[in-house]
Amino acid sequence: MINLLLGFLFGFVAAFLLFKGVSQAWCVWALFIIGAATVIFGFDVLLGSIKEHEKRAATLGFLMFAVPGVILIAASLFLGF
Amino acid sequence: MVVRRVGEPSREISRLDPGTIPHGFVYRDQGKRYPWWVKSVDRITVETNASEIQKPTTNMIVMSLIRRAQNQDQPRQRDGLVKKIRNQAPGFSLPDVSLEFASQTFWQSGVDIDGGVIRGFRKLREVISGQVHTPQELGVEAWQGSEEEASSMVEKAAVHLGAAQVGFTAMDLTWLGPNVRISSDVEAPTASREGIFFPPAYKYVIVVAGRAPMWAAKCAPGALGSAADRSGYEEAHMAEEKLMNFIRGLGYGAFDIHMMGINPIPFAVMAGLGEMGRMNRVVSPYFGGAVRFTLILTDLPLALDKPIDFGLQEFCRHCRKCARACPVGAISRDTDPSWEPQGPYSFKGKKVWFEDCEKCASFTSSTGTYCGACLAACTWNKQNKTVLHQVMRPLGAKLPYFSKLYACMDDLFGYGLVAEEKRKTWWELDLPVKGVGESSRR
Numbered sequence: 001m002i003n004l005l006l007g008f009l010f011g012f013v014a015a016f017l018l019f020k021g022v023s024q025a026w027c028v029w030a031l032f033i034i035g036a037a038t039v040i041f042g043f044d045v046l047l048g049s050i051k052e053h054e055k056r057a058a059t060l061g062f063l064m065f066a067v068p069g070v071i072l073i074a075a076s077l078f079l080g081f
Numbered sequence: 082m083v084v085r086r087v088g089e090p091s092r093e094i095s096r097l098d099p100g101t102i103p104h105g106f107v108y109r110d111q112g113k114r115y116p117w118w119v120k121s122v123d124r125i126t127v128e129t130n131a132s133e134i135q136k137p138t139t140n141m142i143v144m145s146l147i148r149r150a151q152n153q154d155q156p157r158q159r160d161g162l163v164k165k166i167r168n169q170a171p172g173f174s175l176p177d178v179s180l181e182f183a184s185q186t187f188w189q190s191g192v193d194i195d196g197g198v199i200r201g202f203r204k205l206r207e208v209i210s211g212q213v214h215t216p217q218e219l220g221v222e223a224w225q226g227s228e229e230e231a232s233s234m235v236e237k238a239a240v241h242l243g244a245a246q247v248g249f250t251a252m253d254l255t256w257l258g259p260n261v262r263i264s265s266d267v268e269a270p271t272a273s274r275e276g277i278f279f280p281p282a283y284k285y286v287i288v289v290a291g292r293a294p295m296w297a298a299k300c301a302p303g304a305l306g307s308a309a310d311r312s313g314y315e316e317a318h319m320a321e322e323k324l325m326n327f328i329r330g331l332g333y334g335a336f337d338i339h340m341m342g343i344n345p346i347p348f349a350v351m352a353g354l355g356e357m358g359r360m361n362r363v364v365s366p367y368f369g370g371a372v373r374f375t376l377i378l379t380d381l382p383l384a385l386d387k388p389i390d391f392g393l394q395e396f397c398r399h400c401r402k403c404a405r406a407c408p409v410g411a412i413s414r415d416t417d418p419s420w421e422p423q424g425p426y427s428f429k430g431k432k433v434w435f436e437d438c439e440k441c442a443s444f445t446s447s448t449g450t451y452c453g454a455c456l457a458a459c460t461w462n463k464q465n466k467t468v469l470h471q472v473m474r475p476l477g478a479k480l481p482y483f484s485k486l487y488a489c490m491d492d493l494f495g496y497g498l499v500a501e502e503k504r505k506t507w508w509e510l511d512l513p514v515k516g517v518g519e520s521s522r523r
Contacts, residue, residue, distance in 0.1 A: 041468065041469075044467055044468050044469070045467050045468075045469050047467075048466040048467025048468070048469070049466070049467055049469075051466040051467075052464045052466045052467070053296060053510050053512075054494070054495060054496065055495075056494060056495030057494040057495055057496060060493065060494055060495075061467075061469060061494065
């Protein structure tokens with residue numbers, strides 16, 4: 001469920017930027033989408049691993065995927081503006 | 082609808098390559114059995130040599146039980162366990178040990194703590210067979226249908242009755258001891274001092290899989306890990322007993338041949354329930370090593386299954402996680418499998434990673450519990466709660482050359498056996514029914 005919510009959140013941000021008339025290069029959008037997907041994947045690993053009672057996998061998986069994803073999103077926003 | 086008469090004499094299964102699927106049988110559609118990354122194949126992925134095949138005269142499990150019964154590795158099984166409980170040895174608390182015995186309540190009923198002989202369900206069978214009402218008793222015809230219909234029906238019944246998965250294959254004396262023979266002199270499978278005899282019509286083998294609870298299994302070696310191992314067999318045997326009653330209710334014969342000392346491993350591989358792994362046991366693409374098997378021999382004509390290939394042979398060449406997990410170093414660390422057996426309990430004719438059975442049997446009988454550390458540590462033992470596993474399984478199957486990397490990531494993420502001092506935390510986990518989570522299977 002939280003993955004869906006995150007997906008909607010990122011989609012909303014992207015839609016907001018589009019409606020604001022902000023025009024970005026395709027590579028910036030690509031960075032944003034890849035970053036968003038990686039963050040969502042990180043949350044999936046976190047929550048799924050907690051359900052599997054694998055705490056270390058949860059923490060490491062989240063850091064391994066979500067942190068680079070956040071960096072990619074930040075980079076896309078920085079490059080775009 | 083094809084109708085085949087029960088009692089047709091079986092054709093002797095002999096072929097140049099014993100790893101190939103036998104001819105003269107109907108095979109069911111394998112397309113829906115597994116996801117795309119598991120291939121159905123016409124021969125097993127283990128190399129075999131028909132001219133060198135050595136018939137097994139015993140097996141490691143039987144020997145470890147006999148050694149335990151003869152007290153070869155410790156004074157008395159009971160005394161060994163009592164000592165561990167009193168000394169509060171990690172993994173041997175009273176609740177752990179009690180759980181181990183409770184996990185095999187039905188399957189090992191009647192077995193003394195110091196006795197090595199499996200009697201199990203035989204003592205209960207008279208009572209539980211009361212639910213069998215044969216067509217003859219009811220005054221109706223025995224069930225008739227095509228082999229495909231029979232297999233589909235038996236599979237659905239098996240899963241309803243508790244099996245994690247079933248596979249169908251043919252009886253093949255290649256994998257069995259010299260004391261097992263086909264004989265027209267018996268009407269039903271019979272075990273006696275003279276040997277084990279199967280009537281010719283009983284040529285279909287149903288391999289029933291039971292899941293071992295992964296979280297408990299990872300507490301191996303120790304009583305909790307053994308409880309998981311016992312649970313796996315308990316589930317398989319409970320489903321098997323009920324399935325045999327179902328088949329008898331259709332008007333056909335069904336017999337548990339695992340309890341006659343028949344090793345289910347070769348039949349599980351032939352039926353496509355997994356491949357032979359480095360620990361010289363079956364690894365399932367769904368359950369990894371956390372699965373146990375038992376066998377039903379029947380004369381109900383069935384459509385058979387084919388072996389599978391999900392890249393495990395290449396995967397196991399580089400992974401070695403089970404070998405590192407073995408507490409006595411019994412599992413081969415060679416890159417490639419070998420034709421040469423190790424010790425008195427393994428036999429020639431196939432190219433596998435033979436384990437040092439002597440070390441394994443000694444450890445099993447000396448600890449008083451069933452180890453299973455290798456099966457529990459397997460990289461393929463994963464639940465399905467995160468997309469990560471659903472991505473890694475196809476990667477492991479299609480890019481098995483990177484299995485060393487996968488094994489390193491597995492260790493980094495903390496998968497595998499639980500450290501001794503942390504095993505008691507199992508009692509604090511909120512676990513699903515019977516300790517097994519979700520997974521897809523057929």
